[in-house]
Amino acid sequence: MEIHPTAIVEAGAELADGVSIGPFCTVGANVKLGPNCKLVSHVVVAGHTELGADNTVYPFAMLGGPPQHTAYKGEATRLVIGDRNTIREHATMNIGTVNGGGVTKVGSDGLFMIESHVGHDCTVGDKVILTKQATLGGHCEVGDFVIVGGLAAVHQFTRVGRHAMIGGLAAVVKDVIPYGSVWGNHAHLEGLNLVGLKRRGFSRETINTMRAAYRLLFADEGTFQERLEDTVETYASCPEVVEIIEFIRADGSRPLCLPEREV
Known part of the structure; x- marks a missing residue:
């Protein structure tokens, strides 16, 4: 000593x-x-x-x-x-x-x-x-392997799932799904944190499955609840997709970071 x-x-x-x-x-x-x-x-x-x-x-x-x-x-x-x-x-x-x-x-x-x-x-x-x-x-609840970029701020009571990436200067006022990538003021979902997934050794097959599930979950067609059920049914064998679904369902009182829609 x-x-x-x-x-x-x-x-x-x-x-x-x-x-x-x-x-x-x-x-x-x-x-x-x-x-x-x-x-x-x-x-x-x-x-x-x-x-x-x-x-x-x-x-x-x-x-x-x-x-x-x-x-x-x-x-x-x-x-x-x-x-x-x-x-x-x-x-x-x-x-x-x-x-x-x-x-x-x-x-x-x-x-x-x-x-x-x-x-x-x-x-x-x-x-x-x-x-x-x-x-x-x-x-705030921040999962394993999360990266929060410079000057970014996560609002009180917000959840950030495992392996998510928050870009610099982002103002995060809504929950961020596991493996998601968000940025902006206020932050919106840009996609999956593909760079982080590759760095941490996720297989190409797993990443491709997650990308397909992401496209289904955040598509324009149908209601979000319908797409949620479709994603569960289609990708129930992928633990990472199941983790995203469970994260979303765990706290229905919190708003979720969603992709920015084109006007």
Whole structure:
């Protein structure tokens, strides 16, 4: 364990083996740092915050700050971060709120670039990338392998399915299907995240099946409910298509990002 003489580690903080705390860092009394975590310098970890193993946090990041919510009254809510994340300069992640479940959860193997933000009560999956100044509002659900482009903002309570890609500057106010690609202000569905699917080793056969299902699901003919049923019937043997359908059906109260229609 290495703690720089200028760092402040409050009594009660739990530090595992191999932790490195650099110059001018502040670690609160209710913080838990897992094995081999590294705070480079000028990092603040506050509140009831827990980091797993092998996380690296860069200067001026703030983890475990209070929710940016007027209803928060100082309750002992939490921020829980997994393993092997890279959290770059000025990134912020807030603890949860009582009404939102009390915990903000961030998975493992993520990259959170400069000035990115994870709001209160968010649930963020594994291998997620938030690029420069990407923002998640409170209560967002972000699946594994999602990439959020620079300066994009995801509205509170929005769901983003696994393997989705959100383009830079997008304003996302509606749910994004798994494997989808969206951009624009306000964001609309541009198709499937084909680049991401190829990079992650999805077979050509699977991708072609998903593209055919996408064309059926978002065609102009019939009602959306009719097309949904047709897609289920036609592509029930494709797990990725089933995942998209289940995502859509899981929360009928939320609007869905749809393709932009030509006028």
